[in-house]
Amino acid sequence: MDMTPLAPSKLALVPFVSVANMMRLVNAIGPEQVMRDLAAYIEEDFRRWPDFDKTPRVASHSAEGVIELMPTADAENYGFKYVNGHPTNGRTGHQTVTAFGVLSSVATGYPLLMTEMTLLTALRTAATSALVGKYLAPKGATVMGMIGNGAQCEFQALAFRAICGIDTLRLYDIDPAATEKAAKNLTAQGFTVTKCRSAEEAVEGAQVITTCTADKQYATILTDNMVGAGVHINAIGGDCPGKTELHRDILTRSEIFVEYPPQTRIEGEIQALDADHPVTELWKVMRGEAEGRRDAKQITLFDSVGFAIEDFSALRYVHDRVQQGEYAQMLDLLADPDDPRDLFGMLTRAG
Amino acid sequence: MDMTPLAPSKLALVPFVSVANMMRLVNAIGPEQVMRDLAAYIEEDFRRWPDFDKTPRVASHSAEGVIELMPTADAENYGFKYVNGHPTNGRTGHQTVTAFGVLSSVATGYPLLMTEMTLLTALRTAATSALVGKYLAPKGATVMGMIGNGAQCEFQALAFRAICGIDTLRLYDIDPAATEKAAKNLTAQGFTVTKCRSAEEAVEGAQVITTCTADKQYATILTDNMVGAGVHINAIGGDCPGKTELHRDILTRSEIFVEYPPQTRIEGEIQALDADHPVTELWKVMRGEAEGRRDAKQITLFDSVGFAIEDFSALRYVHDRVQQGEYAQMLDLLADPDDPRDLFGMLTRAG
Numbered sequence: 001m002d003m004t005p006l007a008p009s010k011l012a013l014v015p016f017v018s019v020a021n022m023m024r025l026v027n028a029i030g031p032e033q034v035m036r037d038l039a040a041y042i043e044e045d046f047r048r049w050p051d052f053d054k055t056p057r058v059a060s061h062s063a064e065g066v067i068e069l070m071p072t073a074d075a076e077n078y079g080f081k082y083v084n085g086h087p088t089n090g091r092t093g094h095q096t097v098t099a100f101g102v103l104s105s106v107a108t109g110y111p112l113l114m115t116e117m118t119l120l121t122a123l124r125t126a127a128t129s130a131l132v133g134k135y136l137a138p139k140g141a142t143v144m145g146m147i148g149n150g151a152q153c154e155f156q157a158l159a160f161r162a163i164c165g166i167d168t169l170r171l172y173d174i175d176p177a178a179t180e181k182a183a184k185n186l187t188a189q190g191f192t193v194t195k196c197r198s199a200e201e202a203v204e205g206a207q208v209i210t211t212c213t214a215d216k217q218y219a220t221i222l223t224d225n226m227v228g229a230g231v232h233i234n235a236i237g238g239d240c241p242g243k244t245e246l247h248r249d250i251l252t253r254s255e256i257f258v259e260y261p262p263q264t265r266i267e268g269e270i271q272a273l274d275a276d277h278p279v280t281e282l283w284k285v286m287r288g289e290a291e292g293r294r295d296a297k298q299i300t301l302f303d304s305v306g307f308a309i310e311d312f313s314a315l316r317y318v319h320d321r322v323q324q325g326e327y328a329q330m331l332d333l334l335a336d337p338d339d340p341r342d343l344f345g346m347l348t349r350a351g
Numbered sequence: 352m353d354m355t356p357l358a359p360s361k362l363a364l365v366p367f368v369s370v371a372n373m374m375r376l377v378n379a380i381g382p383e384q385v386m387r388d389l390a391a392y393i394e395e396d397f398r399r400w401p402d403f404d405k406t407p408r409v410a411s412h413s414a415e416g417v418i419e420l421m422p423t424a425d426a427e428n429y430g431f432k433y434v435n436g437h438p439t440n441g442r443t444g445h446q447t448v449t450a451f452g453v454l455s456s457v458a459t460g461y462p463l464l465m466t467e468m469t470l471l472t473a474l475r476t477a478a479t480s481a482l483v484g485k486y487l488a489p490k491g492a493t494v495m496g497m498i499g500n501g502a503q504c505e506f507q508a509l510a511f512r513a514i515c516g517i518d519t520l521r522l523y524d525i526d527p528a529a530t531e532k533a534a535k536n537l538t539a540q541g542f543t544v545t546k547c548r549s550a551e552e553a554v555e556g557a558q559v560i561t562t563c564t565a566d567k568q569y570a571t572i573l574t575d576n577m578v579g580a581g582v583h584i585n586a587i588g589g590d591c592p593g594k595t596e597l598h599r600d601i602l603t604r605s606e607i608f609v610e611y612p613p614q615t616r617i618e619g620e621i622q623a624l625d626a627d628h629p630v631t632e633l634w635k636v637m638r639g640e641a642e643g644r645r646d647a648k649q650i651t652l653f654d655s656v657g658f659a660i661e662d663f664s665a666l667r668y669v670h671d672r673v674q675q676g677e678y679a680q681m682l683d684l685l686a687d688p689d690d691p692r693d694l695f696g697m698l699t700r701a702g
Contacts, residue, residue: 109435
């Protein structure tokens with residue numbers, strides 16, 4: 001393993017934020033503040049939605065899971081994320097979801113930043129949910145039921161506290177060890193936490209219900225009788241073709257809000273509905289061009305699948321924070337011959 | 352700039368091949384041998400073409416150029432390349448084409464290798480051309496005309512010598528400085544080189560014609576009268592919508608061979624033809640399921656645009672070569688908590 005390559009030129013180098021440095025950055029700012037900041041960046045980008053070059057993510061499915069590329073671009077920057085989803089990875093000590101990403105200059109095509117995005121995805125996913133909650137959750141909501149207490153759970157809770165004022169959590173997971181883990185972490189963060197023995201118990205008295213499970217299959221985490229009037233449902237887990245969490249009857253009773261319809265129709269809860277079932281695009285709500293929550297009785301549903309613009313916003317945020325050079329190593333990623341046409345000469349001179 | 356992050360666990364680390372290490376690797380093996388090896392890997396993968404999950408690359412176009420993601424997968428591995436093409440980058444000292452890529456495990460979604468691919472793309476593009484030349488160039492060909500003497504030129508020449516026996520080159524570029532650069536490099540490599548003052552002069556007596564220019568527009572590099580019977584045309588440069596190099600009349604006189612029709616129809620020389628104009632897929636030629644060159648009079652044309660499987664083969668090759676740990680740094684790319692569900696706990700414990 002060689003750690004001291006030849007000194008490359010400045011154009012060759014791309015700042016790289018490792019997992020260790022991302023943890024340092026997030027801990028220095030504080031996770032709740034990072035998610036507040038991320039929500040502001042995401043909101044800013046959602047409000048200029050038409051500026052983006054958009055495409056559904058490019059997914060490669062296998063029996064074990066999925067690997068996806070999520071690109072988007074505005075006039076100035078191009079961003080993409082590599083992300084996997086492998087529900088049974090935990091059995092071998094691997095993460096269900098890992099990710100990394102790159103922000104580039106549209107003008108030159110050169111990467112400006114490469115960063116770990118496993119942590120960043122957890123943060124941006126929760127920031128997006130809470131940002132949407134700001135528009136859709138009932139006024140004065142303080143209690144959130146959380147079904148699925150895996151890696152995303154604590155981030156959701158902190159984001160909903162930072163942005164929506166949630167301070168009380170009702171946790172349920174099919175695996176009690178996951179609930180124990182989340183309860184311990186979240187009690188230490190100052191939440192009032194109830195560990196529940198069923199999904200039914202977890203949603204009792206909750207104004208917001210977050211579903212966040214990882215099975216790659218149709219699973220009915222919430223049934224119709226569990227969802228009362230006025231609730232906001234934050235459905236995170238259904239994000240693959242063939243993977244949903246909610247009973248169809250909940251969908252037909254809800255006002256459904258989505259990120260990018262061409263992707264959500266394929267991957268989201270609304271797979272279960274007709275292709276022309278009405279949904280509201282969140283960027284329009286954030287621009288004031290569509291209505292969010294209309295009244296206290298309405299059931300609102302954020303059918304979250306995660307869209308490339310959220311990663312773009314997160315990449316922009318990290319890029320803005322590491323420009324001083326702290327938190328980044330410089331990677332010798334790009335060949336940079338003195339004469340751009342003389343790539344071969346660079347190679348032979350190095351030999 | 353922090354170069355000494357916390358020690359991450361083994362699952363967090365991904366081997367990274369920098370530009371400097373790629374140059375060390377290629378110089379240690381020798382560029383011609385690397386391209387012979389790459390051609391063998393590419394041929395092996397083309398011969399099992401139906402095993403791959405294939406999609407046209409995902410391109411983001413701007414006025415200045417294009418940024419593309421090129422994914423593919425077999426049952427075991429997933430690979431993708433990030434690559435840009437910015438024809439005017441040279442004006443600011445940037446490369447027209449830069450690239451990097453990742454090879455991953457389909458079973459876990461975890462990256463196994465991250466590598467620079469600017470050099471690797473130059474090598475695999477030339478290796479592919481020469482591999483195709485092995486099937487299509489006229490027997491006993493020794494003279495190649497090369498129009499466009501930029502960064503790809505020398506790699507093409509060396510690959511065609513290593514695989515097809517080309518030893519004599521006729522070089523032409525609209526910029527005489529590019530021809531000077533290529534002539535100097537290739538004379539030093541033992542080729543017989545003629546610097547030509549026009550494209551017409553460059554193709555005189557050539558059995559193989561390589562066109563490799565970078566303009567992002569329709570440009571007629573070769574006109575019909577320049578192409579005699581029996582020639583093999585290796586058309587590298589036309590690889591964007593709106594970017595071609597050959598006059599349409601050459602196409603209609605030629606037997607056209609392509610990598611992946613759904614992508615070549617959009618990006619290649621055959622943009623100029625009807626969508627159902629017959630083309631031959633190279634993987635079928637390599638499997639013996641389609642004919643290559645039929646006779647000495649035929650004009651054969653490789654309408655090269657570059658396909659993801661070639662990058663997959665190149666990633667496989669590099670992965671096989673760096674497994675011992677030499678030529679790679681270990682990147683702390685993947686968050687790896689002790690309990691995969693306790694991503695938040697890992698973050699707070701680091702703080």
